[in-house]
Amino acid sequence: MSKKNKVMHLSSNSGLYPNKFVPDYSEFVMNNIKGSVHHFYYVGDGIGIEKHQKWRVYNNSFMSGIKLLICMCFYDLIVFHSIPSAKVTLILAFFIKYFKKCDLVVWGGEIHHQAVRKAGIRECLLPYFNKQFIKGCKGYITYIKEDFDYIKNNINPKAKWLDLGGFYPSNILKSSISNSYAEKVTDEAINILVGVSALKRNNHFEIIDTLGKSFSHECKIHIPLSYGDKEYAYQVEKYAKEILGEKNVYAIYEHVDYATYLDFLKTIDIAVFSHEGQQGMGNIRNLIGMGKTVYLNPKSVTWSYLYNLGFEIYDYKTMKDFDFYISEKNIEIARKEFSFESTLTTQIKYYTFN
Incomplete structure (x- = not known):
C-alpha cells in the first residue's frame, strides 16, 4: 500500500x-x-x-x-x-x-x-x-x-x-441549483444584487450612478455589506437611498449560512458587479449556474475568465432597461465547468x- x-x-x-x-x-x-x-x-x-x-x-x-x-x-x-x-x-x-x-x-x-x-x-x-x-x-x-x-x-x-x-x-455548483433555476420566489419587483461586500473595490457608487440614470421600474436593490469596512458600508447605504429611493434599497448587514444565502440568490433577477480583481466568485458562479442575468466590469479578470468559457455576460455600463432572462446556455456550461x-x-x- x-x-x-x-x-x-x-x-x-x-x-x-x-x-x-x-x-x-x-x-x-x-x-x-x-x-x-x-x-x-x-x-x-x-x-x-x-x-x-x-x-x-x-x-x-x-x-x-x-x-x-x-x-x-x-x-x-x-x-x-x-x-x-x-x-x-x-x-x-x-x-x-x-x-x-x-x-x-x-x-x-x-x-x-x-x-x-x-x-x-x-x-x-x-x-x-x-x-x-x-x-x-x-x-x-x-x-x-x-x-x-x-x-x-x-x-x-x-x-x-x-x-x-x-x-x-x-x-462548486450543486446539481440541485442548476436544476431548480426557475424556482424564483413570486415577486412583482425586479430584484437586483449590487456587489458582494463592503470593500471599496466593489465600486458601489459607480454602479449606483449607473442604476440611477434609468431607474424607472419597481425594483428592489439588495446590497450585501456584512463583510468589510463598516463606515464605507454606511456611506454606500446612504448614497444608494438618496439616488434610488429609500424604499427600494435593502442593505444586508447580517451574516447568514450558505444554504440560506443560496435561497436568497434564487430570488435575484439581475446581478451587477464592478470590481476589477477576483472577487465574489462563489456568488457569480452560482448566479450564472442558475441562469441569472449578470453584469460585470469588462476590465475585470472575472469577465475574461467567464467570457473565455463561453458564458453570456454583459457590460454593467450598458444596463438601461433592466431586462433579464434565464440563460439556458449559461446553465449548461456551468453544469460542465463548475460541477462537483x-x-x-x-x-x-x-x-x-x-
Whole structure:
C-alpha cells in the first residue's frame, strides 16, 4: 500500500472575522478525499469552527509563527489558504522558500491591493514581507490565469500554475441549483444584487450612478455589506437611498449560512458587479449556474475568465432597461465547468502526488 501524503492547511479565523471558506472546505476534504491525510491549522481563535474535524488553533504571535514553522517540517505538502497574519508572515517569509511543496491559494487582493496606507515602519515593511512570502511558495492555486500571470511576471518567475477549479464548496455548483433555476420566489419587483461586500473595490457608487440614470421600474436593490469596512458600508447605504429611493434599497448587514444565502440568490433577477480583481466568485458562479442575468466590469479578470468559457455576460455600463432572462446556455456550461465531479477529480489528483 502506498504511503498517504500528509497535508497541512493553514488559514485564519476569529469570532470577529470568521473564516467563510476553509472550515467547510475541511469537511469537503475529509468526506471526499481519502488518499491523503489532512490537518487544518488556524491563526486566531476557534470560535465558529468547533464542529469541524482535525483542526488546531494558534494565537497571532511571533511564537506561533515559530511553532507553525516547526509543524511544517512534518508534512509533505503545505497549503496556505491566504497570506497568514503579519506576525506569522514575518517569521515564515524567511524560511518558506526552503520547503519543497508550499502552495498558496490566490484571492487576488494579496497581489493587487498591497498599497501602503500609512507612513509607519510596520506598514512600509509588511508589503515587502508579503511579497517575499508569495515569492517563496512553489505553486499558486487559482483558476484566474491573469492572477497567475501577474505572479509569474512580477514576483516569482518559477511559479507553477495550479488550476483546481472552484476549489472551495461555495464555488462548486450543486446539481440541485442548476436544476431548480426557475424556482424564483413570486415577486412583482425586479430584484437586483449590487456587489458582494463592503470593500471599496466593489465600486458601489459607480454602479449606483449607473442604476440611477434609468431607474424607472419597481425594483428592489439588495446590497450585501456584512463583510468589510463598516463606515464605507454606511456611506454606500446612504448614497444608494438618496439616488434610488429609500424604499427600494435593502442593505444586508447580517451574516447568514450558505444554504440560506443560496435561497436568497434564487430570488435575484439581475446581478451587477464592478470590481476589477477576483472577487465574489462563489456568488457569480452560482448566479450564472442558475441562469441569472449578470453584469460585470469588462476590465475585470472575472469577465475574461467567464467570457473565455463561453458564458453570456454583459457590460454593467450598458444596463438601461433592466431586462433579464434565464440563460439556458449559461446553465449548461456551468453544469460542465463548475460541477462537483470535475472539481473533486482535479483535487484528488493534486493531493495524491508521489
